[in-house]
Amino acid sequence: MKEHNFDSGKKNTNYDIVILHKDILTNKDQIEILISNNPIIILASDENNKSFDYDSILNLPTSINEINSLVERLSTKKILNKNSSILIKKEYVLDKNEKKLIKNNNFIILTEKEVQLLELFLSNSKPISKKEILLSVWNYSKDADTHTVETHIYRLRKKISDKFLDTSFIANDKNGYYLWKKEIRLQKIFFPRNIENVSLGQKKEKEVL
Numbered sequence: 001m002k003e004h005n006f007d008s009g010k011k012n013t014n015y016d017i018v019i020l021h022k023d024i025l026t027n028k029d030q031i032e033i034l035i036s037n038n039p040i041i042i043l044a045s046d047e048n049n050k051s052f053d054y055d056s057i058l059n060l061p062t063s064i065n066e067i068n069s070l071v072e073r074l075s076t077k078k079i080l081n082k083n084s085s086i087l088i089k090k091e092y093v094l095d096k097n098e099k100k101l102i103k104n105n106n107f108i109i110l111t112e113k114e115v116q117l118l119e120l121f122l123s124n125s126k127p128i129s130k131k132e133i134l135l136s137v138w139n140y141s142k143d144a145d146t147h148t149v150e151t152h153i154y155r156l157r158k159k160i161s162d163k164f165l166d167t168s169f170i171a172n173d174k175n176g177y178y179l180w181k182k183e184i185r186l187q188k189i190f191f192p193r194n195i196e197n198v199s200l201g202q203k204k205e206k207e208v209l
Contacts (some may be wrong), residue, residue: 006066015034015035015039015042016039016040016075017039017042017071017074017075018034018035018039018040018041018045019042019044019058019067020034020041020042020043020044020054021044021045022043022044022045022046022047023069035129035153040055040056040071040074040075041055042054042055042056042057042058042070042071042074043052043056043057043058044057044058044060044062045057045058045060045173046059046060046061049103055074056070056074056136057139058070069132072137073120073123073124076123076124077119077120077123079142082090084096084097085097086119086122087119088101088122089169089179091103091104094115094118094119094122095107096115096119099111099112099114099115101118101160103164106163106164107163108159108160108163108164110156110159113137113138114152114155114156114159116136116142117133117137117153117156118135118156119180120133120136121177121178121179122172122179124178125154126175126176126178127172127173127175127176127177127178128176128177128178129175129176130146130149130150130176130177131146132176133176133177134148134149135151137149141189151186153170153177156170157169157170
């Protein structure tokens, strides 16, 4: 930070995300400066410390990749939280205020964890592993039981299948769970064999992605 001329004592700085090490929790004055703009707060600790209000825990020891992953998830979640309704797959609407998943005139009631699961899937373009889901939704450590994730996703899938007859809403592969894969559709356009007599206004045979 010194190389980038960062002044840790500067007041009224608009921070988007603050990572607090457990050892700083006793310095209330410095904390007040860091969180004056109501940022996302991450507690970095190697023990369970509930003496401060934070958005997530960063278990120590950690790595740059884990920090980046956590920051990306939390920042995306904060952006999503600004919108009460989110369009999913062009036919579903997630209403976070009412905790509903809506399709046409039908809807299902969601639990808080089910809303958080859908938000997590929406904020990631790649499949998410069970352990990553535990860390993000339940703030569990990496060695926690993944049966919790399996149970919640099973119940959510059943709700969606029973109400909307959609069995592929939440998919999974060896890398984890996801909402859907981008579809590549082939459109076939035909033209007569004797293309010499085809006018410019007629369609030619080809495949278009």
